[in-house]
Amino acid sequence: MSELVRLSDVTKVYQGGITGALNGVSVTVEKGEFTAIMGPSGSGKSTMLNLIAGLDRPTSGAVIVGGTDLAKLGEAGLARFRRDHVGFVFQFFHLLPNLTALENVLIPAQLKGSEVPGRARELLGQLGIEEVADRYPARLSGGQQQRVAIARALINNPTLLLADEPTGALDTHSGEQVMDLLVQLHGRGQTILLVTHDAKLATRHAARVLSVIDGKVVDDARLEGPERAASEVIRVRTEEASR
Ligand SMILES: Nc1ncnc2c1ncn2[C@@H]1O[C@H](COP(=O)(O)OP(=O)(O)OP(=O)(O)O)[C@@H](O)[C@H]1O
Ligand SMILES: [Mg+2]
Structure with a gap:
């Protein structure tokens, strides 16, 4: 495997923030890894993902992708980087309500000037929702909307798939379906960084769990088969820290 992401002593202090949202984080992610980022609310998980996505810039330290x-990269370069290399899935889907599912999936491709309706339909098919292609988001279930959002994130073949609590707004069953999809994508070589509060989801599906507390990575566990049981320890530790 080769290195895809490197955070080097990254600190992020938001305007008006007294303490850093991230405090000297150094971590690398290899190509093809499925990494979960866990930690209590406010620990800096989304901040970390946003910096890797080039949606925001660190106060100090380097983000290398x-x-x-x-x-x-200037602003235009950063926008191009996001378009060409990053697929982002959010908790609340963020589909445009006045576009059909298919049209939503096509947005990132159109920003690139490519017309790929066939590929968009194919992606929806792979995600098991081809039949909703021509429906508007208001007529889709949460799980279907999230799968449309995943298709949109994948349409430009991103180097990195970043997902911030993608199951957070879904019922257990739809959440499991979305996780199964991420696992399948990982099986096909997709590099994935997943932020989740759900230790069970993280440890059952991801091969590596980064635990973030107070803007610092406090644990970095690579889980293989039976070792995943040991990840319970991390869950307990993280939950204790969030109390
Ligand atoms: N745009 C912003 N401006 C100011 N402070 C922010 C901003 N975004 C996040 N913060 C602060 O930075 C810290 C880390 O926030 P972040 O959103 O990264 O946490 P998180 O781990 O994703 O939390 P959650 O699990 O609740 O989503 C928090 O203290 C938060 O209040
Ligand atoms: Mg967050």
């Missing part, structure tokens, strides 16, 4: 130091 695919060998590119994101600090070297």
